[in-house]
Amino acid sequence: MLSSSVGLPDDRKSMYSQSQHSVLKTGDKTSPISVILVSSGSRGNKLLFRYPFQTVAECPSSLTAKQRSPYALNTSGDSLEDQDGDSREQSPLTDEQLVAGFSDSTLATILATKSDICGKKFELKIDNVRFVGHPTLLQHHTASQVSKTDPSPKREVPTMILFNVVFALRANADPSVISCMHNLSRRIAIALQHEERRCQYLTREAKLMLTVQDEITTMAETNGSPHSPFRQILPKCKLARDLKEAYDSLCTTGVVRLHINNWLEVSFCLPHKIHRIGGNHIPPEALERSLKAIRPYHALLLLESEKVLLNQLPLDCSPAMVRLIKTCSAVKNLQQLAQDADLALLQIFQIAAHLVYWGKAIIIYPLCENNVYMLSPHANISLYSPLAEHFVQQFPGHDLPSMLSKFSLPISLVEFRNPLEAPAQEAQLIQMVVWMLQRRLLIQLHTYVCLLVPPSEDEPGIREEEPLLAARVGGRSLSTPSALSFGSPTSSDDMTLTSPSMDNSSAELLPGGDSPLNKRMTETLLASLSEHEREVILNIPAAQNPEDLRLFARLLHYFRGHHHLEEIMYNENMRRSQLKTLFDKFRSVLVVTNHEDPIISIFQSPME
Amino acid sequence: MTARIECIFFSEFHPTLGPKITYQVPEEYISRELFDNVQVYIITKPELQNKLITVTARGKKLIGCPVCIEHKKYSRNALLFNLGLVCDAQTNTCALEPIVKKLSGYLTTLELESGFISNEENESNTIHLKLIQLRKDPPIVQEYDVPVFTQCKDDFIKSQWDLTTQQILPYIDGFRHIQKISAEADVELNLVRIAVQNLLYYGVVTLVSIFQYSNVYCTTPKVQSLIDDKSIQQECLNYVSKQGHKRASLRDVFQLYCGLSPGTTVRDLCSRYSQQLQSVDERRLIQFGLMKSLIRRLQKYPVKVISDERSRPPRLYTGCHSYDEICCKTGISYQELDERLENDPNIVVCWK
Numbered sequence: 020m021l022s023s024s025v026g027l028p029d030d031r032k033s034m035y036s037q038s039q040h041s042v043l044k045t046g047d048k049t050s051p052i053s054v055i056l057v058s059s060g061s062r063g064n065k066l067l068f069r070y071p072f073q074t075v076a077e078c079p080s081s082l083t084a085k086q087r088s089p090y091a092l093n094t095s096g097d098s099l100e101d102q103d104g105d106s107r108e109q110s111p112l113t114d115e116q117l118v119a120g121f122s123d124s125t126l127a128t129i130l131a132t133k134s135d136i137c138g139k140k141f142e143l144k145i146d147n148v149r150f151v152g153h154p155t156l157l158q159h160h161t162a163s164q165v166s167k168t169d170p171s172p173k174r175e176v177p178t179m180i181l182f183n184v185v186f187a188l189r190a191n192a193d194p195s196v197i198s199c200m201h202n203l204s205r206r207i208a209i210a211l212q213h214e215e216r217r218c219q220y221l222t223r224e225a226k227l228m229l230t231v232q233d234e235i236t237t238m239a240e241t242n243g244s245p246h247s248p249f250r251q252i253l254p255k256c257k258l259a260r261d262l263k264e265a266y267d268s269l270c271t272t273g274v275v276r277l278h279i280n281n282w283l284e285v286s287f288c289l290p291h292k293i294h295r296i297g298g299n300h301i302p303p304e305a306l307e308r309s310l311k312a313i314r315p316y317h318a319l320l321l322l323e324s325e326k327v328l329l330n331q332l333p334l335d336c337s338p339a340m341v342r343l344i345k346t347c348s349a350v351k352n353l354q355q356l357a358q359d360a361d362l363a364l365l366q367i368f369q370i371a372a373h374l375v376y377w378g379k380a381i382i383i384y385p386l387c388e389n390n391v392y393m394l395s396p397h398a399n400i401s402l403y404s405p406l407a408e409h410f411v412q413q414f415p416g417h418d419l420p421s422m423l424s425k426f427s428l429p430i431s432l433v434e435f436r437n438p439l440e441a442p443a444q445e446a447q448l449i450q451m452v453v454w455m456l457q458r459r460l461l462i463q464l465h466t467y468v469c470l471l472v473p474p475s476e477d478e479p480g481i482r483e484e485e486p487l488l489a490a491r492v493g494g495r496s497l498s499t500p501s502a503l504s505f506g507s508p509t510s511s512d513d514m515t516l517t518s519p520s521m522d523n524s525s526a527e528l529l530p531g532g533d534s535p536l537n538k539r540m541t542e543t544l545l546a547s548l549s550e551h552e553r554e555v556i557l558n559i560p561a562a563q564n565p566e567d568l569r570l571f572a573r574l575l576h577y578f579r580g581h582h583h584l585e586e587i588m589y590n591e592n593m594r595r596s597q598l599k600t601l602f603d604k605f606r607s608v609l610v611v612t613n614h615e616d617p618i619i620s621i622f623q624s625p626m627e
Numbered sequence: 628m629t630a631r632i633e634c635i636f637f638s639e640f641h642p643t644l645g646p647k648i649t650y651q652v653p654e655e656y657i658s659r660e661l662f663d664n665v666q667v668y669i670i671t672k673p674e675l676q677n678k679l680i681t682v683t684a685r686g687k688k689l690i691g692c693p694v695c696i697e698h699k700k701y702s703r704n705a706l707l708f709n710l711g712l713v714c715d716a717q718t719n720t721c722a723l724e725p726i727v728k729k730l731s732g733y734l735t736t737l738e739l740e741s742g743f744i745s746n747e748e749n750e751s752n753t754i755h756l757k758l759i760q761l762r763k764d765p766p767i768v769q770e771y772d773v774p775v776f777t778q779c780k781d782d783f784i785k786s787q788w789d790l791t792t793q794q795i796l797p798y799i800d801g802f803r804h805i806q807k808i809s810a811e812a813d814v815e816l817n818l819v820r821i822a823v824q825n826l827l828y829y830g831v832v833t834l835v836s837i838f839q840y841s842n843v844y845c846t847t848p849k850v851q852s853l854i855d856d857k858s859i860q861q862e863c864l865n866y867v868s869k870q871g872h873k874r875a876s877l878r879d880v881f882q883l884y885c886g887l888s889p890g891t892t893v894r895d896l897c898s899r900y901s902q903q904l905q906s907v908d909e910r911r912l913i914q915f916g917l918m919k920s921l922i923r924r925l926q927k928y929p930v931k932v933i934s935d936e937r938s939r940p941p942r943l944y945t946g947c948h949s950y951d952e953i954c955c956k957t958g959i960s961y962q963e964l965d966e967r968l969e970n971d972p973n974i975v976v977c978w979k
Contacts, residue, residue, distance in 0.1 A: 125674045133664045136684045143668065144681040393889065394979040396923065400946040402930055420930040420946055420975055427978035428889050469854055471878040580851040610878070612885035617848035 049196050049291040050270040052148065053118040053187040054262050058225055059131035060179040066127040067182075067228045068256070070263045072249035118148055118187045130185050137181050140201050144190055151197050152185035153205035155212055157221070179222055184208055184262070186269075195303050196291055203265070203275065203287045210279040211258075220280045224258040231255060257281070274377075284333070293378030305621055309382070310372045312618045315354040315364060316589040318385035319347050319371045322457050328379060343370050349386045349453050381622040383456060384463055384585060386449065388433040389595060391464045391613070394426045398460040406458055414451060422451060429464050429613065462620065464613045465583030470575070472552045472608050537569060544572035552608075561604035571605055578609065583616060630720050634713035638669050638691070639744075642702040646670040657713065661685050669693060669709045677731075679724050688714045690723055692731035696738060701745065708744060710734055765827040766834075768805060768820045771955040774832040775801035775914060783831070792822045799823075801914050804837050806955055835917040836924045837951055838910055840894040841961060843925040843978070844887040850921045853881055859919065867912045872905065879903040883912060887922055889978065925978045926951060933973040944974055 056067045137156045184207045186200040214220035235248035252259045261277045268275040273292020277285045290303045346360040357364045374380040400423050410419040455461045545553055562568045577587050636651035646666040668682040671693045681690045691711025710730050737743035785793050798808040809816045826832045852859050868875040883903050886896050916922035926949035931941040943953050968974050
């Protein structure tokens with residue numbers, strides 16, 4: 020079993036090792052407070068296991084006064100100063116105290132639900148604690164089958180009817196966190212149900228747990244020294260250890276990997292822990308929206324080295340994933356990656372989305388010398404940050420703030436090039452840029468273009484009422500929707516086309532010549548414009564050149580501020596210089612601005 | 628968004644029948660099956676009494692607060708009851724919790740004082756309740772932040788607010804920063820911060836940065852909403868047009884916003900786009916852009932990268948404090964700070 024902190028880049032490791040010391044994080048809204056396993060059956064409702072287990076001192080409500088005195092001598096780890104543990108106190112309680120206020124038997128009663136509400140999400144909120152789980156019914160052979168021939172009064176074999184793996188959270192946890200915890204509960208339940216059917220695993224573990232509990236209770240009554248039965252259960256019960264591990268992982272890295280009965284794997288990640296930038300988390304819905312919008316011209320940037328990543332993969336992972344990781348590069352777009360790894364583009368999208376979801380990679384625009392980068396508004400530029408420390412270790416002789424200051428103004432990589440420098444310097448620069456991208460210190464700026472014609476001198480009022488260009492141009496057949504569905508991982512189109520422009524750009528216009536066909540095409544394209552707009556455009560000197568006008572008309576649907584230069588280049592198979600020249604020629608009706616790509620900017624900055 | 632209450636119920640522990648629903652409006656709303664599944668959370672063990680309990684089952688959410696009044700006069704020596712609400716399972720019921728708590732407290736008092744519940748006679752009573760919407764915690768307000776009204780200031784009813792807020796109100800003009808408001812209104816700095824934070828919480832104001840002609844801004848992807856969204860368009864043109872001039876055109880305003888970029892100061896913008904600025908107030912242009920996140924401010928952060936052994940470690944030049952903050956805290960002007968730092972080879976400046 021791999022430790023979940025293996026392979027993290029050094030600066031992340033330092034973050035996690037600190038939190039592993041304090042497994043209980045007070046006030047952390049994305050961590051659970053406790054994990055509890057309950058069951059219901061012929062022996063009634065039972066609390067089988069809970070973690071963290073409080074010592075008996077922390078729930079005096081379930082004990083008599085006689086047993087209170089030894090608590091002062093309690094030396095087992097975190098002893099609360101407040102022996103009363105009254106959960107109705109006014110002062111803010113630690114997470115421990117919130118759940119500690121509930122006795123085992125109360126928890127068993129409220130969490131072992133009726134069989135009617137099994138198989139569905141269960142949620143219960145009591146004051147400041149929220150319990151979430153997925154109560155699950157068990158089916159088992161009836162005892163009568165076993166003892167058919169035995170006429171004596173049947174000794175009832177204790178049977179479990181249902182069980183519930185419950186996570187206790189702070190009541191104000193984000194709904195998406197609650198949903199994720201429920202998901203994990205359900206997955207563990209499925210695995211347990213399966214193993215129960217196969218070899219009565221759960222019944223056996225439950226029996227072990229209850230036996231230890233009975234033993235400890237008897238001991239406590241005879242010699243009066245309280246111990247937590249759950250502490251004794253841990254070394255004896257694999258399931259208890261699994262639940263503890265799930266809890267610990269959720270509180271720290273957010274990555275859970277269990278092997279129920281050393282057989283069934285349950286893996287799960289809490290995106291809220293993985294996708295954190297500067298204290299905020301990226302909401303999973305926003306992440307998913309972005310993943311649906313990535314295009315073949317985007318690239319996948321791994322956040323860890325290839326070797327480290329491959330080590331983390333389970334033994335039975337798909338060979339396609341391995342191939343992808345080995346072929347992946349910051350300079351290669353997804354389409355090239357598909358070719359090089361010999362995989363369908365759709366598969367590349369799916370694996371890429373998976374890696375991104377698990378926090379192992381982000382989506383960027385492939386690295387090239389014309390890319391323009393700038394400091395991210397969320398970048399940590401502090402002199403004393405762990406990032407600065409790590410940078411010096413990685414790139415001796417350089418310091419991070421000086422490097423970052425070079426990106427204060429948008430700068431393209433080509434501007435760093437110094438013909439007098441050795442090529443090794445350039446290679447190192449690329450490495451530094453990749454390093455900074457991985458740590459969300461840089462954002463990439465793209466050029467966006469918008470068509471805005473100067474208003475006419477007369478009748479400006481009427482102009483205001485015309486529908487916006489976006490609305491007019493958007494619905495046309497030659498516009499980008501087909502290119503967009505090409506890029507969508509959910510589309511079922513054939514994804515193995517090598518050049519999108521052949522199929523769905525407007526390049527079906529015959530090149531060259533002033534043929535009547537071309538002229539008519541141009542007219543059609545310009546038909547979506549208002550008369551005034553058309554007039555202004557046709558009066559531009561560059562419009563007198565039919566080639567230029569045709570190109571302009573063909574690209575018209577990109578000029579609504581939502582498609583950046585690189586996208587147009589990719590879709591239309593054009594060179595940057597061609598486009599820039601065109602923009603310049605028609606600058607009197609175009610407004611140009613630079614900003615980050617909103618589709619992938621989520622990976623650089625949390626949602627506002 | 629308010630929570631829709633689908634049912635109000637009163638449940639109690641009957642001496643012979645056990646837990647039951649005595650009254651519910653609308654009638655028969657809670658089915659037998661539903662009550663069977665959740666009764667353990669409605670009429671509860673002692674440990675759970677007086678706690679606000681919300682249980683989700685069968686597509687419904689039930690919120691209640693179980694109460695127990697012990698007294699010899701009751702059969703079984705105790706009266707157990709729970710007045711609760713039922714909503715759809717998807718509803719966010721946080722706002723209803725104080726109401727349930729209040730109702731349970733009220734009924735308890737009524738019962739203790741006049742045996743209201745145990746008495747069979749039906750009296751009708753009116754209880755006044757208010758649903759308070761819970762909002763996100765507001766951010767910390769810094770001395771160099773500038774509060775600006777999100778709605779028209781004239782719509783603001785002064786008398787509804789506390790004295791401190793009333794005192795600083797005339798000084799909130801979208802250009803004065805907290806420190807300045809404190810000085811001019813003669814109100815202690817922390818009080819101003821708290822008052823403004825309160826206004827922030829209710830969405831009455833939002834925060835922007837100090838305006839100076841030397842400021843640098845750049846566009847965000849949201850700037851496209853000026854083209855896509857007609858309502859933002861209209862709001863913008865109304866806001867930024869100069870009084871007494873022809874209404875600004877969308878093209879002019881959009882060109883101005885797009886003219887803002889790293890390395891360009893507002894002063895530069897004014898000289899480059901003087902024609903467009905004939906009908907546009909540049910200060911309101913910037914204000915609107917910041918309020919709607921169409922543009923963002925680029926702040927300067929000095930970092931002392933080379934320090935000799937003898938000098939103390941940098942306190943303000945660490946990359947954590949912007950020019951705005953440093954100038955506000957030390958009282959020196961932007962220009963002065965610039966002059967000091969520009970000639971210092973040990974200091975680099977990062978913009979973000």
